[in-house]
Amino acid sequence: MRRLLRPVLGTALAALAVIACTTPATPASAADAPYDVLVFSKTAGFRHDSIAVGTQAIRELGAANSFTVTATEDAGAFTTANLAQYEVVVFLNTTGDALNATQQTAFESYIRSGKGYVGVHAAADTEYDWPFYGNLVGAWFASHPAIQQANVKVENRATAATATLPQTWTRTDEWYNYRTNVRSTARVLATLDESSYSGGGMGADHPHSWCKTYEGGRSFYTGAGHTQSTYAEPAFRAHLLGGIRYAAGRTKADCRPETGYTTLYNGSTTGWSQAGPGNFTNTDATLTSVGGMGLYWYNAKQFSSYSLKLDWKMDGDDNSGIFIGFPSSTDPWSAVDNGYEIQIDATDAADRTTGAVYTFKSADIAARDAALNPPGEWNNYELLVEGERLRIYLNGVQINDFTNTNPVRSLAGYIGLQNHGTGDDVSFRNVRIKELGTQPPNPPTGNTTVQAEAFNSTGGVQVVGKTGANGGSTIGYIDNGDWAAYNGLNLTGVTSFRSRVVSGGAGGAIQVRTGSTTGPILGSVAVPNTGGWNTFADVTTNLSNVPASTQNLYLTFTGNGTGLFDVDDLTLVRGGGGPGPTPGTGPVVGLAGKCLEVDGGATADGTQVQINTCAGTPRQTWTVQGQTLRALGKCLDINGSGTANGTKIQLWTCNASGAQNWVPNAADSSLRNPTSGKCLDVSNNSSADGQDVHLWDCLGAANQRWTLPA
Structure with missing residues (x-):
């Protein structure tokens, strides 16, 4: 019919x-449920004369749009108890180091509780030594030309911050260049047309405003807001209001990169x-x-x-x-x-x-x-x-x-x-x-990696957003008897199974089956407690009696208790004789045959990376995954997304930022960070055990040559 x-x-x-x-x-336009906003404008560097009019503009927006405003330059307001009363904190033209370590911790907890951040203009010229803040704002200030007119290209007009803006928004302001391009970690809302003004330093893709989610909270940033007259512009006020409403959760937007x-x-x-x-x-x-x-x-x-x-x-x-x-x-x-x-x-x-x-x-x-x-x-x-x-x-x-x-x-x-x-x-x-392209060749010639959340059917598990997960999500809430199915996988040539997992619980086991949840078991691998729900690890096992055909693959989960572990991805490994040194996992060898090492084997964010005599320990075991190098469940990272010679190289929670991308250069065996254009370097050209590594201009020297695991 x-x-x-x-x-x-x-x-x-x-x-x-x-x-x-x-x-x-x-048209129906219901008023937002009332909420409270904290406007913070402390300056430890350059002070903008627009702070007072900017604060008043936000007060006026609040009076007309269901939110109250508290304005302060007192960093003492950043306590867990005080911040709890606000849905959004606006950093209005802040500069320099505004918060001490205790205040930073309180603000991190505030964001992780699901609250919102709005950064205006010089908010990107703030807290350069606080990586959490750098990731939250998205990118740090690098330079600016003189105040002048320019064209802003609005590329996403589906948010409350941009819906009323024209495709080309022509206005006068101070136009920031940023140290990094935020596009890989945030949804860019508007860019600057560098052909319309003088002094642009980022090229054809110059983000100007963006939104993102980070550590459970919401972030909106606009590069506008230097001049006093900006805050009288109806278009800018609508832009700022929309950003505040998004950060407060009063309007929704797709802020994925x-x-x-x-x-x-x-x-x-x-x-x-x-x-x-x-x-x-x-x-x-x-x-x-x-x-x-x-x-x-x-x-x-x-x-x-x-x-x-x-x-x-x-x-x-x-x-x-x-x-x-x-x-x-x-x-x-x-x-x-x-x-x-x-x-x-x-x-x-x-x-x-x-x-x-x-x-x-x-x-x-x-x-x-x-x-x-x-x-x-x-x-x-x-x-x-x-x-x-x-x-x-x-x-x-x-x-x-x-x-x-x-x-x-x-x-x-x-x-x-x-x-x-x-x-x-x-x-x-x-x-x-x-x-998304076609299916890989039949039979495939390399390993096949599937994101765990890309299942075709499942029983019991849920998709969980998680920082450090490949693709941003895992499957979790796994209990005994739960399962996930992945249809149409070509198993030809597969000899072993590898999975990236995380567990702060009891752990358990993954059984690899074909056909159904009760189909033949090709292999089984134990999943331990990895040290916490943000500490990832790889587990691997040989497979046997693998059919040389396309099959529906089932992962069945076993263990005692509830909340056993999460699964980030699964890899079907072809050749190599099983789960010994997995392809792309092993030591990274550099100057004088020394190995890249996480100092002390610590897993805290910010742990220094160094070289040491090769010992085959976990602290010296790295996995090449895309353009990242991973050890102990975290990523090789440039402190604060810095670009200066001597910037610290550290271990940090994987976050898909440009500071964690490393590309091998076959010509000189260097490891280059595409965002900064600089190389992984052994400081002082010293091969002493415990010598730190840092970021430096690429020179092709011996202290910048590295051999990655095969």
Whole structure:
């Protein structure tokens, strides 16, 4: 039977008649629940004369938008008890070392409790020796040219901080260059067009404003805010208000880092066409639905495995959806009959409301409600299609996980935006896609690593966001008898299994099976208590009787008690004779044949890295993982993301920042940090045991030559 777009009446004619009589809903904009903001403006360096007017501007924003403001320059306010009363702390043009160690600890606990931080302008010129703060703000100040007019390119217009800004925002301010590019660790909201002013120092990609989550809290930063006149600008005040609301959790946004996407629509409708009645207006790089029922679809290409992201907004009780997986057709009903609709309307039944795969699977309603912005505000969808599995993310939060099992349908095909009918006015912005490529060669020739949270089905476990995890998440809350399945893995040539795990609990074991949770066991590996829930370790085991074919792989978990361990990723190792020295794991050998070592084998963040006589100990055992070097569950790191010669090299919780990227140079055997352009160097060219390593200009000298584990 033909399934209607909204099968709530007996016939399509009746449904269309009801839609035609719908009165457009008026925008609903509920006030935020009241909250409190602390504005902190202590300066230990340059003092901006705009601090007073900036503080007053935030007070005025609060009076009109449901928050109260306490302003202080007293670092004594940074106690656990005092900070607890605020949802957000704004660092307003702070400079230098503003907090002592005890105050820093209190603020770290505050952020980890789920609270918010807003940094304005010189907040990036603050606390250079406090790595936590550097990661929270995102990037530190490097330099600036004279105050002048410039063009700000707003690349993400789906947040409250940017939704009302033009694509090109032309204004006058003091334009910061930063020591590092924040794009790999935050969602960049706006960049500077260096061709529009003099003195830019970061090139074509010059972030100016961004948001991110960090250690359980929310962070927003804007590089604007030097001049007094800035705080009188309506556009800037809206920008700042949106950032405060995000940090307070009063509006939601997808602040995950984003790279590698291709624009399908951002003002240009090339490749798009209308199927059926109605249309979309195209103004200010925004598509808005008119009439219907129809479908505006991208006919230039069909897609199979991909991440599709787009921004959408309803003005009231409106109705629309995104269709995927349908064949080429000028009939919008083809998408209904052959594809899948991801719904937007938040007022329908559970299996046909926001986040639902329409009539096939409801979203997780509680997760959906927590992530959804109300009518009048923008939302973001990510539709992650991997084969026949679809995961739906709303403002960065996963709210649905659906697998197509209907052989007549497929998630592969074309994509389109629905215009549902008169009065159902929904707008779209910034439609972009990242294709995920094809399956590896058959048979694969190298190891296969799968993120544990990329399971196809599971029993008992949950996805857990965790700092230091590859991809930012693990599977956790693992109890005896729980399991996770990974479909369609080619096991040809696999000889052993390796998994990155973490446990502050009892530990247990991972059993590797094929076919089902009771299928044959190929191998089993013990998972110990690794020393804490943020201390990662690799466990590995030989596999036997591995079928040389594509299989559904099952991990079954055993142990005593609850909360046994988390799993970060799993690797199918080909060749090498089992779990001896795993590929990419072993010593890093440098000057005079000495080994790179974590001083004392300590695991605290900030522990110095040095060289010492090779002894094969865990403190000298490093794993090459992507562009990171990992030991004792943490990463080789540049203190404070510094770039100066002599900057300390240390052990630090893995955080995907540029300070933890190391690329071997085959020409001179150096290890280079791409962000700073400098090399891992043995200080003083000394081969003495315990000699520190640090960052230094690349010279090709013997004290910068390193041999990585094979």
